[in-house]
Amino acid sequence: MANNDINRMKELNELLAKASDAYYNTGVEIMSDKQYDQLYDELEALEKKTGVILSGSRTQQVGYEVSSGLQKIRHTTKMLSLDKTKSVDELKSWLGEHEGFLSWKLDGLTLVLTYDGGTLTQAVTRGNGEIGEDITANARHIIGIPARIPFTGHLVVRGESLMKYKDFERVNEEIEDGSKYKNPRNLCVGTVRNLDSRVTAERNINFFAFNLVSADGFEENSFSARLGWLEQQGFQRVYGVKVTADGIEKAVADFEKAVSENEFPSDGLVLMLDDVAYGLSLGETSHAPRNGIAFKWRDETADTVLREVEWSASRTGLLNPVAIFDPVELEGTTVTRASVHNLSIVKQLRLGIGDTLTIFKANMIIPQVLENKTASASLEIPSVCPVCGASTEVRTSDEDVETLVCPNKDCAAKHIGKFEHFVQRDAMNIVGMSTATIETLVSEGFVREFRDFYHLDDHKFRIVVLEGFGEKSYQKLADAVEASRKTELSRVLYAMGIPNIGRQASRLICGMYPTADELEKLMVTELTAIDGIGEVLAGDYVKFFADEKHLTEFRNLLAELEIEEAVAVNTESAIAGKTFVITGSVHIWKNRNELKAFIEQNGGKAAGSVSSKTDYLINNDNTSNSAKNKTAKELGVPIITEEEFRELANA
Ligand SMILES: NC(=O)c1ccc[n+]([C@@H]2O[C@H](COP(=O)([O-])OP(=O)(O)OC[C@H]3O[C@@H](n4cnc5c(N)ncnc54)[C@H](O)[C@@H]3O)[C@@H](O)[C@H]2O)c1
Numbered sequence: 001m002a003n004n005d006i007n008r009m010k011e012l013n014e015l016l017a018k019a020s021d022a023y024y025n026t027g028v029e030i031m032s033d034k035q036y037d038q039l040y041d042e043l044e045a046l047e048k049k050t051g052v053i054l055s056g057s058r059t060q061q062v063g064y065e066v067s068s069g070l071q072k073i074r075h076t077t078k079m080l081s082l083d084k085t086k087s088v089d090e091l092k093s094w095l096g097e098h099e100g101f102l103s104w105k106l107d108g109l110t111l112v113l114t115y116d117g118g119t120l121t122q123a124v125t126r127g128n129g130e131i132g133e134d135i136t137a138n139a140r141h142i143i144g145i146p147a148r149i150p151f152t153g154h155l156v157v158r159g160e161s162l163m164k165y166k167d168f169e170r171v172n173e174e175i176e177d178g179s180k181y182k183n184p185r186n187l188c189v190g191t192v193r194n195l196d197s198r199v200t201a202e203r204n205i206n207f208f209a210f211n212l213v214s215a216d217g218f219e220e221n222s223f224s225a226r227l228g229w230l231e232q233q234g235f236q237r238v239y240g241v242k243v244t245a246d247g248i249e250k251a252v253a254d255f256e257k258a259v260s261e262n263e264f265p266s267d268g269l270v271l272m273l274d275d276v277a278y279g280l281s282l283g284e285t286s287h288a289p290r291n292g293i294a295f296k297w298r299d300e301t302a303d304t305v306l307r308e309v310e311w312s313a314s315r316t317g318l319l320n321p322v323a324i325f326d327p328v329e330l331e332g333t334t335v336t337r338a339s340v341h342n343l344s345i346v347k348q349l350r351l352g353i354g355d356t357l358t359i360f361k362a363n364m365i366i367p368q369v370l371e372n373k374t375a376s377a378s379l380e381i382p383s384v385c386p387v388c389g390a391s392t393e394v395r396t397s398d399e400d401v402e403t404l405v406c407p408n409k410d411c412a413a414k415h416i417g418k419f420e421h422f423v424q425r426d427a428m429n430i431v432g433m434s435t436a437t438i439e440t441l442v443s444e445g446f447v448r449e450f451r452d453f454y455h456l457d458d459h460k461f462r463i464v465v466l467e468g469f470g471e472k473s474y475q476k477l478a479d480a481v482e483a484s485r486k487t488e489l490s491r492v493l494y495a496m497g498i499p500n501i502g503r504q505a506s507r508l509i510c511g512m513y514p515t516a517d518e519l520e521k522l523m524v525t526e527l528t529a530i531d532g533i534g535e536v537l538a539g540d541y542v543k544f545f546a547d548e549k550h551l552t553e554f555r556n557l558l559a560e561l562e563i564e565e566a567v568a569v570n571t572e573s574a575i576a577g578k579t580f581v582i583t584g585s586v587h588i589w590k591n592r593n594e595l596k597a598f599i600e601q602n603g604g605k606a607a608g609s610v611s612s613k614t615d616y617l618i619n620n621d622n623t624s625n626s627a628k629n630k631t632a633k634e635l636g637v638p639i640i641t642e643e644e645f646r647e648l649a650n651a
């Protein structure tokens, strides 16, 4: 047996352990899943070849030792991993003559929930498979986890908590502390394991049940029927279909077609035996049960040439490296750029202009650099900020991740992000103010602080001659700016870009303190007294207004605006307290958002998915076989048209 092999195995174990610690405990990854899987496969092959499995080998373990302030809980049954394949043929032969249930393999954080007497009593993360963390307080704020269920016996269910891409983008946008998250899973892990459950509430974490482990006295033996039953109990559940060996190929193809439209990340599929008792009788290996198998996407890869690394400046001051390469086709679209995330990864990939890169799409959606085949390591790391020319700095995080930052507080790039946020639809809603326009206005020196948007006319003659402008487009922009003067206070507060203060938080705060005067002076205790505002948010808020510069900018801005009183929520209305889900297109209201706003103004709630808590599903097409219609019918939730809704609301 070659010593080389043993040494390599040691090295691989160390690397994999370090990666797993980062992956499970910090939410900051040091390698892509694909790289991890390659190293893991190499280790497994060496173990087979040598017949040696080193003590503590990663192939014998699940997850990673948990290291947080959360309470540790031992699982009653071990939470194992799943065997994996990339071949559809293997799935077929694995299933043989049996019936299977094929579903998304959701890419988030696995949870085990326990119910007794109809209420949620405990929610625990998978952790290292034997010991997880108690996140019950947070679970109460996760969409798809019912607080109460009709079933009153002891019930244990497993599922995945995860974040939709759109929520990921929304939340990540507001994360200011220089540690933006790389993907929805990282952010989900960070959120669910956060000690402040209000943060969980704000971030729209979703839970999808994927396995009913037990429900005392409930004897159903079909895996898929058990999930159907969970749905009736009010859970969100993973989407899946029943299959036989013959149908697998088509089913996998259907899933693959749907993946690019997915609202949530999935890193493959899971095939379970539908006969639960038979599946359990097969037992398990040291690290995986035998009643299921995972199918990982056989990601397409393509080789291309690196032409440039763009250091895109963000409003946090981070300079984020983006690889720009010759166009390649991947999963049906043309790709020319991929984020390289941070300086550590730039170094690890040994990037240089002209290098040959292999590109793939993580979860078939987000372009990533898999490897650098020529690894010239010749890339020059910019010593000055590409936007303001200040000297750049390298920062090293507690997890040893290096990032490049522009330390100049007045760097226009920071303001561009801030201004982009300011003009957004949810904020000041300056229609047509694009990033390109903001960049021009900032670099010409016309916009230095928020109020400057309201004085563009001072520069009119210089603006109309700029490239891409003209009398007409100037006028359009000026009109949009004028229209935005009349606004609500909570929009202004949100537009200020206070770290972590999202649209919802600013609404809550202004609901309680409806004048600008009060807003400037709020203290932590006053803020945390508001239901929905936690310590973290309150701290960020107070810190923001403690800065004289921010205060001045806020006051200067307000002097330009005409604040309308926020529409008071009508708690007396006929729909107050009712929960609605809206799906499909609408024609009475301008769009779904308008209808949603109407519901909220009248004291109702507009939820994203149908559950036992839903009072009505608003859908003009109640005949279609859409998932929402189906669920509503199963749960007995009435499906109403917009007209019927209007009548109900006396609108
Ligand atoms: N990037 C990194 O540094 C790094 C480090 C460690 C692990 N990883 C990734 O994690 C993988 C191994 O981790 P693992 O053991 O956590 O997961 P796994 O890939 O083996 O998947 C099994 C798990 O998927 C979950 N799951 C999601 N949807 C499901 C469904 N519909 N039905 C059943 N289970 C479902 C369950 O928790 C299950 O235990 C690696 O292959 C790698 O991709 C990456």
Ligand SMILES: [Zn+2]
Pocket (backbone or CB within 6 Å): 385, 386, 387, 388, 389, 390, 406, 407, 408, 411, 412, 413
């Ligand atoms: Zn700069």
